[in-house]
Amino acid sequence: MSAPTDGTAPDTAPDPGEVEDLDAFRARARAHIQANLRHVGSQVVSLRDRSDEEELAGVARDREVQRILFDGGLAGICVPKEYGGQGLTPQHQQVLKEELAGHEYPMRLQSPTMAPCLAVILDFGTEEQKRRHVPAILRGDEIWMQFLSEPGNGSDLAGVTTTAVRDGDEWVLNGSKVWTTGAWWSDWGLCLARTNWDVPKHRGLTVFMLPIDREGIEVQRIEMLNGNKEFCQEFFTDVRVPDSDRIGEVDEGWTVGTRWLFHERMLYHSPYVTVPEGTVRMGDAGSMLGVARDAGRLDDPIARDLVGESTVLGLVSGALARRVTAGVASGAMSDQSAAVAKLFGGKANTRSATISFEIGGAMGAAWDEDADGDAAELGNAFLMRQVACIGGGTTEMAANVVAERVLGMPRERSIDREVPFREVPRSAT
Amino acid sequence: MLLQLTSDQEFLRETTARFLDELAPVERLRELRGHEQGFEADYWRRGAELGWTSLLVGEDHGGGSVSGSGLVDLTLLAHEFGRHAAPGPLVPTNVVAGALSAGSAHLDLLAGLLDGSAVATWCLAEPHGRFGRVDLAVRVDGDELVLDGVKRPVESAGAATHLLVTGRTGDGLTQVVVPTDTTGVTITPLVGVDLTRRFSTVRFDGVRVPAAAVLGQVGKADEDVERQLQHALVILDAESVGAMEAAFEMTVEWSFDRYSFGRPLASYQALKHRFADMKTWLEGAHAIADESAEAVAAGRPDAAVLASAAKAFIGEYGSELVQDCVQMHGGIGVTFEHDVHLFLRRHTVDRALYGTPSEHRLRIVDLTEQQEGAS
Numbered sequence: 001m002s003a004p005t006d007g008t009a010p011d012t013a014p015d016p017g018e019v020e021d022l023d024a025f026r027a028r029a030r031a032h033i034q035a036n037l038r039h040v041g042s043q044v045v046s047l048r049d050r051s052d053e054e055e056l057a058g059v060a061r062d063r064e065v066q067r068i069l070f071d072g073g074l075a076g077i078c079v080p081k082e083y084g085g086q087g088l089t090p091q092h093q094q095v096l097k098e099e100l101a102g103h104e105y106p107m108r109l110q111s112p113t114m115a116p117c118l119a120v121i122l123d124f125g126t127e128e129q130k131r132r133h134v135p136a137i138l139r140g141d142e143i144w145m146q147f148l149s150e151p152g153n154g155s156d157l158a159g160v161t162t163t164a165v166r167d168g169d170e171w172v173l174n175g176s177k178v179w180t181t182g183a184w185w186s187d188w189g190l191c192l193a194r195t196n197w198d199v200p201k202h203r204g205l206t207v208f209m210l211p212i213d214r215e216g217i218e219v220q221r222i223e224m225l226n227g228n229k230e231f232c233q234e235f236f237t238d239v240r241v242p243d244s245d246r247i248g249e250v251d252e253g254w255t256v257g258t259r260w261l262f263h264e265r266m267l268y269h270s271p272y273v274t275v276p277e278g279t280v281r282m283g284d285a286g287s288m289l290g291v292a293r294d295a296g297r298l299d300d301p302i303a304r305d306l307v308g309e310s311t312v313l314g315l316v317s318g319a320l321a322r323r324v325t326a327g328v329a330s331g332a333m334s335d336q337s338a339a340v341a342k343l344f345g346g347k348a349n350t351r352s353a354t355i356s357f358e359i360g361g362a363m364g365a366a367w368d369e370d371a372d373g374d375a376a377e378l379g380n381a382f383l384m385r386q387v388a389c390i391g392g393g394t395t396e397m398a399a400n401v402v403a404e405r406v407l408g409m410p411r412e413r414s415i416d417r418e419v420p421f422r423e424v425p426r427s428a429t
Numbered sequence: 430m431l432l433q434l435t436s437d438q439e440f441l442r443e444t445t446a447r448f449l450d451e452l453a454p455v456e457r458l459r460e461l462r463g464h465e466q467g468f469e470a471d472y473w474r475r476g477a478e479l480g481w482t483s484l485l486v487g488e489d490h491g492g493g494s495v496s497g498s499g500l501v502d503l504t505l506l507a508h509e510f511g512r513h514a515a516p517g518p519l520v521p522t523n524v525v526a527g528a529l530s531a532g533s534a535h536l537d538l539l540a541g542l543l544d545g546s547a548v549a550t551w552c553l554a555e556p557h558g559r560f561g562r563v564d565l566a567v568r569v570d571g572d573e574l575v576l577d578g579v580k581r582p583v584e585s586a587g588a589a590t591h592l593l594v595t596g597r598t599g600d601g602l603t604q605v606v607v608p609t610d611t612t613g614v615t616i617t618p619l620v621g622v623d624l625t626r627r628f629s630t631v632r633f634d635g636v637r638v639p640a641a642a643v644l645g646q647v648g649k650a651d652e653d654v655e656r657q658l659q660h661a662l663v664i665l666d667a668e669s670v671g672a673m674e675a676a677f678e679m680t681v682e683w684s685f686d687r688y689s690f691g692r693p694l695a696s697y698q699a700l701k702h703r704f705a706d707m708k709t710w711l712e713g714a715h716a717i718a719d720e721s722a723e724a725v726a727a728g729r730p731d732a733a734v735l736a737s738a739a740k741a742f743i744g745e746y747g748s749e750l751v752q753d754c755v756q757m758h759g760g761i762g763v764t765f766e767h768d769v770h771l772f773l774r775r776h777t778v779d780r781a782l783y784g785t786p787s788e789h790r791l792r793i794v795d796l797t798e799q800q801e802g803a804s
Contacts, residue, residue: 289801301791304791304794307790307793308789308790311738311790311794312738312742312793313742315735315742316716316742319716319720323715326433332432341712343706347706399702399706400698400705402708403698403701403702403704404701407701407704409685409695
């Protein structure tokens with residue numbers, strides 16, 4: 001896009017005198033990255049299972065890489081300096097992503113640690129909480145989880161039943177949380193709990209921070225249908241949390257929760273999340289062409305049409321996410337518009353999984369792990385296809401948000417808004 | 430369309446929007462249904478004064494932009510053309526004007542395009558229907574060139590004073606500017622779906638033009654043709670997104686106003702979810718159209734892939750969106766009286782021109798392979 005012709009800077013731009021020049025920043029980032037980080041080429045985000053030893057080694061290396069970025073003044077680009085960040089702009093963050101292209105990066109520290117967790121602490125934490133946790137996160141010392149979903153509630157996040165009861169200067173938590181990725185190797189969790197059952201559901205919630213090794217927390221790993229065991233479920237039995245680890249006001253947790261979900265929906269487009277440019281995901285032209293090649297169908301016009309379709313969907317998903325991010329940042333779109341990108345991206349991803357499975361033919365049913373290249377694992381990816389429409393909120397919920405909050409259509413009738421939460425019917429579990 | 434315009438861009442867009450509100454309201458579009466050219470010469474001349482034909486023309490030739498990127502500025506006008514299903518040969522005239530300015534040739538004709546007194550069109554597609562294949566022969570014969578072949582569909586050939594003809598000379602492409610009244614040129618009108626866009630078959634039977642009629646070099650126009658194609662795609666896509674937006678807004682409004690079983694349509698979750706999907710297609714179409722315009726304007730290496738991705742997506746999902754808008758209206762949506770078909774027509778025509786969604790999907794794969802091979 002061209003610069004404005006009236007000669008003035010956009011009013012969101014910081015005073016140029018105080019902010020590091022982008023070119024200078026780029027040179028500094030490039031020098032530090034090239035001197036300290038491994039070059040790994042284009043990275044395909046794989047669903048392939050890793051052993052526990054491999055996973056723990058990966059976690060350890062991610063912490064080291066985060067520390068390397070921190071030591072080079074490249075961690076927390078958009079985090080204020082007083083909390084260990086760089087106090088720079090999303091443009092600097094973009095430059096960092098470009099300079100990281102082809103290099104290792106701390107994949108496991110991005111989501112949910114940087115967003116939504118770090119973002120929520122910055123938005124709602126006390127000065128002391130921010131000074132304690134934000135620099136530790138940026139150094140790679142704290143990996144965070146979100147204790148949000150529960151076995152008894154899926155999309156209805158405000159319907160949590162994990163309960164916190166006050167006991168002097170402490171709170172006592174009981175209940176269960178689920179769908180935490182990698183809780184077995186993480187350090188801290190941000191927890192949405194019910195502190196009042198006698199008011200409507202959104203008005204009786206409070207948010208706490210708790211270390212995962214705290215007494216009374218039991219972490220169990222969940223085996224997914226493809227054998228992956230990264231998701232966990234936690235059981236809380238009389239877990240004691242000091243009131244100083246509460247974020248936001250008592251019973252006003254949904255105020256925090258609303259921002260929390262906004263930061264979660266921003267995902268890779270959050271200013272706090274660092275993913276190298278060009279990180280290949282399923283649906284990119286290169287990877288889908290590789291599937292067709294390794295499946296021996298590069299000369300098949302039907303396969304080529306499908307590769308083209310998947311490429312189009314990948315390009316549009318990216319462009320749409322960038323449009324929504326820019327629109328929300330400038331105020332041209334409401335915060336709720338993230339659901340537009342979420343809904344489209346989920347459906348586009350499932351379509352691409354179907355396409356790659358289709359191109360793979362019989363290799364989708366049975367494959368040779370060593371010989372089939374990009375055409376291996378397509379069957380497992382297809383079995384896990386719906387994850388794109390479930391994780392981080394279902395596409396049905398996103399469709400409700402788009403219709404009701406973006407287009408302003410009448411909301412679905414709800415029976416749980418004006419009654420005490422304890423009177424709301426719940427699943428038998 | 431871009432989410433944030435500069436004040437100059439907003440002025441450019443707003444001026445054309447108001448002009449079209451006044452001179453191309455829906456009643457006027459219906460009146461033009463039987464008009465031979467689909468637009469009045471005076472309407473086009475006045476539009477040219479608003480910048481309709483100057484944005485792909487260099488400043489030294491009397492054109493210019495308001496933002497530094499004339500192509501991006503032109504998408505704002507094309508968007509309004511789509512929102513109004515407006516008459517006028519926006520795509521071919523701009524493609525030819527841009528090509529003449531880039532080649533710095535036929536400047537008299539260019540001056541006529543700029544002030545709206547002349548109309549020119551681009552003859553690219555051929556009756557064999559294979560996108561990208563050019564069979565029309567351009568043969569060098571002494572000081573002259575001889576053209577033999579058929580082009581269709583050619584937009585506004587009946588209103589045009591000149592044709593920019595893309596033909597083949599041996600292994601390469603050649604482009605020639607041919608006045609429509611040249612001996613051997615036969616223009617036969619076709620029947621089409623848009624109320625105001627006219628298309629013809631143009632035959633070239635031993636058409637002789639002087640060597641000076643060539644734009645660029647004989648047999649070496651492939652890159653020029655690719656750039657023209659990308660320009661055409663960017664303009665068409667912006668127009669299609671405008672048509673999608675108009676149909677969608679009209680239908681959202683209808684869903685609030687129309688009651689069935691005592692409730693507005695907009696209160697049914699089954700329909701709300703369809704509107705939500707449509708909204709994602711509309712915003713996705715905006716997003717990919719804008720990214721492709723920016724890439725083409727900057728001449729980036731990914732411009733061709735993005736332009737094809739935009740054409741494929743907007744063609745396919747735009748049709749689903751506008752047809753769903755018809756569905757949401759029920760029977761009235763397929764009547765001539767209702768306005769939704771004006772935008773359905775415009776989108777439908779744009780989808781079919783300059784490569785269909787499936788042709789662009791295949792082109793993306795070809796381009797990706799070429800890029801992988803080159804790197």
